[in-house]
Amino acid sequence: MNVSRLAVAGGIALSSVALLSGTAFAHVSVQPQGEAAKGGYATVNVKVPNERDNASTVKVEINFPTDHPLASVMPQPVPGWKAEVTKAKLAKPLELHGKKINEAVSKVTWTADGSKIGPGQFQQFPLSLGQLPETTDRLVLKAIQTYDNNEVVRWIEEPKEGAAEPQNPAPVLKLSAASDDHHGGAATGDKAEEQTGEKAGDEAEGGSAGHGDKAGATGHTETASAGSSDNVARVLGVVGILIGIAGVAFGVLAGRRRSA
Template identity: 65%
Template structure:
């Protein structure tokens, strides 16, 4: 086999690998920013690559599961894109932080922007409260191009089976890492308990400071009273000394006059 034939075979093999690997990297997907813990909240990015060489993506629709509805879905603004959030009534209300939720976000749609050939765009979302009774959330997506082509990323991947041709984005959920994974409600209760402990500690500290201050003030009063008493005694002795001195001088003068007479 000559060098030219080896090069040709290598090129064909490389092209085949690229063709087979290309679609795997071109799927619309969802990636968490940090942990996506069960019962908690998470920030995720919906990543949308453009698969066409002659068309641009101009619209994206992401639908959320109805069997595990989310009480909160908040999109982060993306420059050049307009976002629309749609809600639907729930068959069974949710209880979140002690409140009953009767509707949840069912779909988020981005329009007005453009993802050109060879480019991708990320669409950030804040999601919560994540369910505790499942290991993943399937977010079905529909990608529309400016040539009117529509690609539906809605096929749910099955564990142990081959990946479908148009797999839906899947958000994997992890086990909670702490006791306060149930969200702001549990955290708020813990904060309230901590606040009560701090209040009791502050009260004890204030009482101790007050008692210490009272002792200091009492000792200060004693010292001040003793100083005043000493000052009064010194003044009295001084006056007596002056009187005695004057009397002595007068006695001396009278004695001198008697001797002179």
């Protein structure tokens, strides 16, 4: 009897832990694709899981900080979803590539347009961000998630370092140290690709020339061999004819001698 009670209690405890763990980790998050360096550009995925068993997510809103504004935020098209970018005027203009920017993106909203995030599913919404600020180590992107039963979940609580995770934490994009190439090494990659292409072209051209020369040399060799074979055949043919004539003459002379 005691064993049964212990087993039931253990099962309830494990179920509670699993349930609480799932709730803690099943929140909206932002994950960079590669590196998100200060002062550079980055592509990130906004990951939105569905936490409800009886409702589907039909709207997602990501709000960008006003203390570290971003001049450029571009959403990648997601099938079944409509994206809308909202901008706001800045109290202090930004300078980007020698130009002053008077407004920045304040939020991006995705609305279901033929698709939903069903129970037990998640959806990723890619964004291109830039230019990332150089004076902070992270960007807090507050999110609002709306379900088709009109329930709204606000992921807006800013996580504090050293403190327990809040119930509805806001997505946080951590920024790495600034790099020399703010474009993520794209120029280096293009240069390497160009050099590789040139090398491949040179090798292909050189290889073709080499094969052509070799083929030409082989052709000349085969032609010379064929000519030599024809000459030999002609000489042997003439010799054979002469031997045949000599044999006939010898036979005629031998016949005359016998008759005599």
